Amino acid sequence: MALAGGPLEAATPSANLADFDWMTAAIERNYSGWPTKTGGERKAELDALTARLRAQVASGDEAVFRQSLKHWLAWFDDGHLQLQWAAAPESSPWKTRRRALDEQSALARLNALGPAADPVEGLWLIDDRYRLAVLRRDRSAKVFDAVILSTAAETWTPGEVKAVLTRAADGSYALLYGAGDRTEVALQARLRSNGDVLDVDELGQWRRVQATPEAQKAAERRWPGDAFLLERIDDATLYLRLPSFHASHLDAIRKLIADNAAELERTPQLIIDIRGNGGGSDFTYDPVLPYLYTRPIWRIGVELRVSADNARLRGETARTLESASPEAARLLASESQRMQSASQAFLPREPAVEILRLDRVLPNPARIAVLIDRAGSSAENFIMDARQSRKVVLMGQENSAGVIDYGEMMGMPAPSGRFELHWATTRSLRLPGDPVDPHGIAPDVLIPADVEDPVAHAAKELARRVD
16 A cells, blocks of 8 residues: 655665654554553563664664564554555565466366365455465475466456465465565465465455355355345345444445335344454444434443644544544544643543434334454444344354454554554543453354354344244
């Protein structure tokens, strides 16, 4: 991604130290978790770590520099502390390889392998841009080529090798990947969900192509994808998949709900799947709330970390939201102004407790399951709202992500332009007595780990709850 800021600087000891010092200072003055997480003896521990990593950064090695920044942020154990890099370090050009392979010949080879195929061998999809065949390079079956069968990308063609995977002793795969600019990126990958998903660091998920549309849908229910959808499971149940609450998805969610309003209001059961939803903005899920609502929703407030950066960034964000969410824009603009004249380290958002009241309770859906596995940030705020409804039961095979106590991320580019730093700007008033981080919110109904279709399981569980 291209980031705003000054021109990119080369990796030198002075440039690395300047960026490292800028990052640590930015987190100290802006991050809402700083006072809590550095209290008592922990500050001395962090100071020792900072000194050690700073000495490593002074070497000028780009890989060491990047790892040191990541290590320093990881000390805080907060998923809201993030780096986004402008370019891969010391990118090498992709060494173009080709294999005379189309889908028919790939399937023939896979069928010939039969049960001897490695778990990663098969046909795979990367979003809607690439359809790949992953096949062993030789009889050793340790190195595998991901060959493009079809692509929507202009810089790649069928028959080219898009990635090379090498199996490690622990079952993971070292992956050399050809990026969109045809540079080589080194990553790690691991199979998930009984081999249906290849989870690739920094790139997201590859999904295995299944033999039938029914099998494809079943696989997506085991490990949900990135599509927003609302579909019928049976006469009594609708399935709503919400993979993100990023503000850019607000219109899509509004349209999805509006287009299916009649179906929602005539169907007694609804499954809302937010598994893996990394959050975004709370107002993005507002269109869903009327279908959950049974009684006033209590929301414990937050306090804002006061700093010049946080005030400026809040004002900038407010301007970008004026059309999408005027109410959120007004709140952020007001807080930006209040911060500019505040003298304390934290500023309470008013009111400290908000009570949301809606005009009516809809008769349908009458029973709602929310699948919560690994959902984080604003998605956990949604869980907090939803679980107050008499209609709702939380279900899942795992807890939520546990990244809600510190929230409302802001960010800005480093002076060098090499990366962008993001941090949380608010702290929940539930702290310190009622934390969610880092363990997350537990489901009311724990779905057994060996259940193949959590969605169907949730539908059956709801049916059992008929009054």
